[in-house]
Amino acid sequence: MPSFTRRTFLAAVPAFAQPPARKISIAFLGAAHSHAEGKIAVVRANPAFSLVGIVEDDPKFRARYETAGLPMITRDRALSDPSIEVIAVESEVKRHAKDGFAALNAGKHVHLEKPPADNMAETRVVIDTARRKQRLLQLGYMWRHHEGMNRMLDAARQGWLGDIYLIKGMMNTLITAEQRPEWNLFPGGQMFEQGCHLFDPIVRLLGRPAKISSVLKTSGNFQDTLKDNTVAVLEYPRAIAMITTAVLQPGAGPYRCLEIYGTNGTAVLRPIEQPVLEIDLAKPAGPYKAGRQRIDLAPFQRYVGDFSELARCVVERRPLSVTLDQELVLQQVLLEASHM
Structure with a gap:
């Protein structure tokens, strides 16, 4: 992973001309995934969002984000603070389902890095939780807005x-x-x-x-x-x-x-x-x-269209363009093709 600087997180991110109706508070639950750096940059550049902080326990990654001047918060605050509406899960793949479930169960809308789990049982738990809590669940397939x-x-x-x-x-x-x-x-x-x-x-x-x-x-x-x-x-x-x-x-x-x-x-x-x-x-x-x-x-x-859609859907209280049923079918096909 490259070294982080303040400039790194804003480089090559387009400006957003339309002012938002209101700011959406967002936190990152985990930031060790290879896509985390780019998504943090996009969120910081999007005026619809206000980045509250990043949860990352790995000292190596945590030190890099701290050096870049980014706010670090605890997992408990990310999940319990009622002002935080959206959680972006960018932890390691093996933690995706656990972190996604925790955020949804806490009543947050969730952007969940792909793949959502390495098995169907955990995938169903995450999707069922999104349905039960009536929260948005957006999976991080990076070309959906290409x-x-x-x-x-x-x-x-x-x-x-x-x-x-x-x-x-x-x-x-x-x-x-x-x-x-x-x-x-x-x-x-x-x-x-x-x-x-x-x-x-x-x-x-x-x-x-x-x-x-x-x-x-x-x-x-x-x-x-x-x-x-x-x-x-x-x-x-x-x-x-x-x-x-x-x-x-x-x-x-x-x-x-x-x-x-x-x-x-x-x-x-x-x-x-x-x-x-x-x-x-x-x-x-x-x-x-x-x-x-x-x-x-x-x-x-990458990621600009994803977070723009997520912001619109949160504010306007409407569903995402990809349904939870579609996510289930996609995960079933991926796991079978992967012999998992």
């Missing part, structure tokens, strides 16, 4: 691509030998850790597959059992989806992609960040002409 991804999903839903018969996605990265023990905490390895980001749009588009097959392989030349080279195939009545995800590729970012193939054409998002979207249609449909075309997209900043 313009390019949403435009290609919309083209598929509207039928502009024709009948969908194939979806392919790749989500590779490169990790160090020192990182491998942490990523090897779960049997699903890389499929569970990062493949989840591709299961999210596919399952929300096509739903639960009729059959799931996966190969979770240890290909790296290391003395461990990390499933570092993985493939999953989701079979639907009239379509196939294939996800590949590995931790062995140098310079992997430009190769991350999502591709949707239909009988009237193709939508390809490659790379996903910064996004390049091409649509190629046999016949014009919706706003798209026939032939190959590149779609103009705004620069993508």
